[in-house]
Amino acid sequence: MDVQERLPHALETRAITLQVNGASHTFAVEPRVTLLDALRERLALTGTKKGCDQGTCGACTVLVDGRRVNSCLTLAVMVEGQAITTIEGLASGEQLHPMQAAFLKHDGFQCGFCTPGQIVSAVALLAEGRPTDPAAVREWMSGNLCRCGAYCNIVDAVRDAAEGAR
């Protein structure tokens, strides 16, 4: 089949079930819908941001089975059955995740747009068991861009949270 023949099939809407922040959501999507757009446009989980839609900025970072991924480069149909965690799923009720609390304390954000991605990425960084000296944190957080220039404070926040987790 050439592309023109395959295209209609590829665009057939299908029902999928996603596990997001511990809840199960079944809905119909076209295979071309990204995980980011599914979260934002179908599940109204708009905490995950679209900064570039090209995998260059990290604002859309979510956890899939604990691994940080750019949800703009992930199709929703690819992650059926896997545990997806977004910024909305980090706190336990009123109790902030320690990384969220550290970002607040250290002013690790300004406009707040990159912040969900930074926090989710930082949570994964600690879970990955990376070293947490400043140079290592900078290196392993370099996939998350911040245009306001809050990097120094983010590094302080990540290291503070790492200290608390130890």
Next chain:
Amino acid sequence: MSTLVGAPIDRVDGLRKITGTANYTGDLPANQLAHGVLVLSTIASGRITRIDEAAARAVPGVLEIITHANAPRVKTEGQGGVERTLRVLQDDRILYDREPVAVVIADSLEAATEGAAAVRVEYEAEPPVTTIDAGVKLPVDEDDEPELVRGDAEAAFAASAVKVDAIYTTPMEHHNPLEPHATLAEWDGALLTVHESTQGVFSARKRFAEIFDLPLTDVRIVAKFIGGGFGSKGSVWPHAVLAAMAARLLARPVKIVLQRSQMFGSVGYRPETRQRVALGANSDGALTSTIHEVTSQTSMFDDFTESATAISKMLYASPTAHTKQTLARTNQATPTFMRAPGESSGSFALESAMDELAYATKLDPIELRLRNYAETDPNDGSAYSSKSLRACYEMGADSFGWSKRTPETRSMRAGRMLVGYGMATATYPTYRSGAAAQIRINPDGSAILQSGGADIGTGAYTVFTQVAAEFLGIALDRVNIDLGDTLFPLAPIAGGSMLTASVASAIKVAALDARGKVIALAVADQSSPLHGASPTEISAEDGRLFVASDRARGETYAAILDRHDGITVEGNAQTQMGPSEEQYAMHAFGAQFAEVHVDPDLGEVRVKRFTGAFACGRILNAKTARSQFLGGITWGIGMALTEQTRLDERTGRIMTANLGDYLIPVHADVPHVETILVPEDDPLVNEAGVKGIGEIGIVGVAAAIANAVYHATGKRIRDLPITPDKLL
């Protein structure tokens, strides 16, 4: 003022930002929402000969396609200031790369995106003007950046014992806030409501009203959370007009969110500059002449001036000066304000030239600047409302360890790396605009504060809350703040570092007005312990009003209002620029210090540490203020080393329209940055004692880094950014 103002409290909007519940324009839902996606030109100059919409219209879900053939006519001319002339599908001409040629509206984002990709546009291309040198030159409007002639600078330069004369260039740079520009427009009959990622809801309202020929009262603009602006969100741009146009045609709400590559289209940029700086001095370093000539690019259809010469008019006590700016028309979109517009690009040239003069006169760079320290405004001799630049030099140098610098180039090393120390002066003018504020004290003693000002990440929500709580005398968490809506009191744009100076002053006056009204109720009330007390001796703290000399004598706001039928008391303020603006020169100052390591084999420059010391009047929140300075310095690191928008000079097309090729600093590019808040009390500048802090942080950073690179390598790079190829 006591505990609340100045305190490093956490952002009051922080909880929403760290939990993902702060809703930016692109996050907002609407009933019957339709999505719009722009189609942009693929040539920089020419005309559209044909648009084939058939394939796009065949995409399921596509509702409408607007092109120049069917777009309603609107008023596109800007009136200056933040208003740019807009190219919004009104004719078949193409004047810049990535100009809108169509907008596709569909039921879903995917369908609109597919539809936009399916629109076929044919052009008759013309050779574009792609460089400043090739562009038609025109003089700069006197209102934008007037020519300065102070004495005979050319003659003084010719007669100078020491001369520095060089050309400095800065590239096109794009703002790239992490939140792409977004607009959600909805019509209710003749009433237009626009959720807009804007730095100024009132200036946006004026512009929408002009464009669609509506009375101001028929337009409402809302901007609760804005994901960074830096100047690009100071203006209404084509996509916003097209969203409102589409919403009217379809009678449905329409949302347009720009794609990242479209952020290099019609939403402004810092123009390329070509700058000649000539400094003449006596052998003791005293300036005799300052000459600064700048050519900057603008578009084919509108004039924007990057005021790069402004800093050279005022920074040093040069007895003669000549500054002049020229524009060059190129086939790019119209530039706009970008963080410290003029000061950042101009300071790169001036402060690099001062470093060259320091070497020419064999003076320490700080000593050279002190020998030319302006005690009064060099333009008219007027006094400064305050100036603490000496303290910035001293505290910055001391903390940085400037005294460890050996002045010879290539004289410091760390292993195989060449080490350089460089410094530069920072300054930014203090602007202020009229503003209003309204505060209501509720019967339970809590308060509601409303202002039309927008928080683009500056901390406005937080510092406004602090000022209101302080002057009402209530706890921070008893102030409910709401910003970013034209239904609220007038505030200027969050730009020019003037929002806080303007609105904090109004909030202070409104808080004292509301508090005074409650005090008036209490002293006239026989049931109140405050009955008969003089209003001037009454203080307020933690929700309680009391006699200052007898703290036990008092009662709470809630108790007073409860006895008065549970009324709500309203305080209002309308502030204007004060007489001080005419009498005094008002500027913030700072000193920037960089240590760089340069790889001698690879030419790679790493900023190893950075210190900035800033004196900006009263600091309302030490935590958010530091963040503003950190942000400015981070921008300066990008300006110095990585940021440039590159064109294909044959076609005039931008080759770096993504964040993988347009390199803003990442975590690994930014070292430990130290910020020093130099104490400065300025009762003259405005009621709040505040000078702006949003822009000064970037000023001088690129020069400090370039000067450090010279110190490390002996190579003077006068062309930003300082990429490895220029050092090899």
